[in-house]
Amino acid sequence: MTMKENFIFELGTEELPPKALKKLAQSLMSGFETQLKNAELEFDAINWLAAPRRLAVKVTNLQFNQADKAVEKRGPAVSSAFDADGNATKAALGWARGCGIDISEATRLKNDKGEWLLHKATVPGKTLNELLEGFVKASLKQLPIPKPMRWGANDAEFIRPVHTLITMFGDKVIPVEVLGLSSGNLSQGHRFHHRGKVAISHADSYEAELKEAHVLVNFDERQSSIKSQMTSICTANNAVVKDDQDLLDEVTSLVEWPVALVGTFEEKFLEVPQEALIYTMKDDQKYFPMLDENGNLLPKFLFISNIESKQPSAVIEGNEKVIRPRLADAEFFYNTDKKTSLESRLSSLESVLFQKQLGTLKEKSERISSLAGFIAGKVDANEEHAKRAGLLSKTDLMTEVVMEFTDIQGIMGKYYALNDGEDAVVADALYQQYLPKFAGDELPTSKEACAVALADKFDTLVGIFGIGQFPKGDKDPFALRRAAIGIIRIMIEKELELDFKELAEQAASLFGDKLTNDNVVNDVFDFMLGRFEAHYRDHGVSVEVIRAVEIKKPTSALDFNKRLAAVVEFAKLPESSALAAANKRVNNILSKNSQSSFSDIDKTLLSEAAEISLVNKIEDVAPGVETSFSNGKYSEGLTSLAALQTEIDLFFDGVMVNDENEAIRSNRYAILGRLQSLFMHTADISVL
Known part of the structure; x- marks a missing residue:
């Protein structure tokens, strides 16, 4: 048998769950790859193959034997390995037994630190015949199978009953027993076009021979x-x-x-x-x-x-x-x-719970209506249309079509609203309330639809957080993370200047006494801040840039986005690294100072040329920077700060901040405090 050959593994089964097939095959390949690499068996490539009644892995140019390994096992120090008469001690004899040698066969390891007993040996590598069954079992065990089944009188468990097992290295079958099967070279042909078994002659011909049996296994x-x-x-x-x-x-x-x-x-x-x-x-x-x-x-x-x-x-x-x-x-x-209007279905929503502690869908609809009107007023939209759409937003859930085809909720609401003679803006909002449904999905078009979509998402977020049911790990039954990302996208991409905390407070007020979490507004706000990282990382923004803005805790998604864009542009400047380092140094110095606030800079206490130069430069740059910041022109303001780099460097190189004179020291802290207020206005660039 050659040292390298192509290898094929196939497990023939009953029809596998179609939605899981691809994931199962990829996981099987990943498990095999891990086993081969851990065993240090070389190969050129590994690929997965899958069809309704089989999972397969093909390995190209797989090494049959592990390489032999030279091993060294150090024993006790020679001084403690033998007694005064030169006889081996119990420790030495026990070590020798563990190595499978006589004490006389031990060699010595000598260096500057002493001398020890040493055993050198060559461990022969194992063959694929010895290793493969373990590989197969380990790879099958880690497959994502939530509910394995048993069949017949067999104790074996798998996602579906198994019928054939192929493990071929070239044209040779490597013996393996797993799931009650012994490996061979027989596969299953097409269930109708080739009812018998298919004999695979060689790993290289596996796909071609199955194709002749009307199975495209790739x-x-x-x-x-x-x-x-x-x-x-x-x-x-x-x-x-x-x-x-x-x-x-x-x-x-x-x-x-x-x-x-x-x-x-x-x-x-x-x-x-x-x-x-x-x-x-x-x-x-x-x-x-x-x-x-x-x-x-x-x-x-x-x-x-x-x-x-x-x-x-x-x-x-x-x-x-x-x-x-x-x-x-x-x-x-x-x-x-169509014979029953959406409005007349409102009463039927009283019989459907949104959540046990938060009440019915009727109550949710009324809250959405009120909050949508509030938001519409903030973004110059038609409040009455937003309120009307919010009130009718869940009524199509009670229609026969949506009960039968649940994924078209909202869509059918639009059709029924138009049939009822509702305004087109209201009808569109009923469909668009659920947007975006997934990453990259379209957003609501009108401001009224945006108001309803935001109201629905905020109502769910505040309600679920308000009863202490936070998302944990991969458990998020109310899709709160998706709702938060949707809110962020709508506010940013539709350029809606809205305040997270204000909307959370308004939403919370509409629940009456249903909420038990007194800190719900802050919890929702912190949760929203945390979603910015996930949103922007998907757009390729570095974590440091995101966190630089996050530290400032903007309460507006649009404001967060403007600040982030400014930091991204600032980070491109050649001075950005030095300024970020300087800002970090300023923060560190001030954090060790017990003063919580600083007085104005006293120019009469300036004595060093570097501090005079820095203060003059701050006075020169600050007005323009602060005007830019107050007008929301964060990029312009941050870029202007680059002009301070030379003076800041000279200050830290030539000025002792912690001067013995308390007045001078406090004045220099005031200079740093002024610098910090400028740098920290948009973001904490020290984390860059």
Whole structure:
């Protein structure tokens, strides 16, 4: 057997959960890679492969043997290893036994510090035959399987029953026993096109031989085939399919041999809001809705079959029969819902709890309405529209369509509001209240919609913090982190000058006596500050820059953003490093001084040329800097401070701050205090 060969591991199973397939395969590969590296077995590359009924790992040019290792084991000092008669002591004999040698076989290690017994040996490396079973078991054990299952009379547990196990090094099977299986070279072919087993002749031919059995085991190749077929079909039908990577991954995980086909449905269903039709096609049936170039739904859908049928029309007909009842349900629910206005559904919200301690959805809607009106007044929006949208914001949750298709809440609210004759601004706000739903998602467009979205998020944040249920670790059942990031994005990107604390206080006042956390406003504010780091790090801003601003605790997201932009620009200046260091030195000196405030600088006490020069420079620069800061022109103000660098350097090089004369010392502290107030106005640049 050669020292290096390509290696393939495959575990054949029943159909694996499609949404978990990719993650399982990547985790399996990661586990294998860790095992190989820990064992110091060399290889060129490692890749994962996955299909609905198998997980596989392919290793290129894997080393079969570990290298031999030279080991040294130091024993007791020679002085304590033998007694006066030269006989070995118990300590020496015990060490020799542990090394597997006679005491006479020990060598000596001698250096400046003394002399010790020493045993040198060469430990032969293990082969893959000896190591592989441990690798496989360890890699399978660390897979993210929340609920393993048992099958038959077997004690083995896995995410699905297992049927085949391949561990091939080149053309040789390396014996392994795991999950009740003994390794071999047999894999499973396509469930319909190749019902028997597939004999794999060599690790190199694994993918090709499975392809002959109608299994594209390479996930990326299978997905590429699906995308190519979809593109061809869309071109032929003058249609487009909206990108949906999650759905594409799920469909790729459902088929072994993808064949793309097109089905149709009656045009009458297009009278139903297309979002409801799209939802049921994608979520329930895993179909790809086909749209025209303007984004309007066509009466067609694209689906991926797992068989290459000689009668594709029969496959298409079967899928059309499946989708029609779904679309008919959506049509029926929609027509039924339109008979009842959103406003008349308000009373039904009294029967639905938002949270046990915080009351019903009706109460939440009333709070959102009040807070949305308050926010609208702050941002020059229509208060009545904002209040109306806030009041109706949760009513579509009580409609038949949303109860059936929960992911289109808000969207259906817009359609029903327009049907009821509500103002278009109100209708749009009902849809946009949930935006942004994820990182990079669109934001509400109108100020009224922004007011409702902010009110909803603040109500949830303040309410949940107000009863002491803070997010912990990865547990965030009310998605408070996402809500906070959404608030930050809306305020910054829509340029809304709003105060976090003021909105938190207003939101808290609307809960009456429901809240039990007296510190809720500060807790929400601190939580919001903490979310800035996550938001800006996603945009490539360094932690030091973010924290420099965070220390100032701005209560406005827009103000935080302006300060941060100023610090980013300041950090680019050649003087920034020296000024940051100087600011840190100023802070350190002042922190050791017991004075909490400083008097004005007394020019009559200035004696050193460097301190006179610094004070004059401060007087020259300060007015312009402070005017810039007061006008919110933080970049301009910080940049102007760069003019102080030379005088600051000379001051610290030539002036003793802690002079023996108390008056002179206090005056020099006043100079540093003046410097600190200038530097700290925008951010604490000492952390840069």
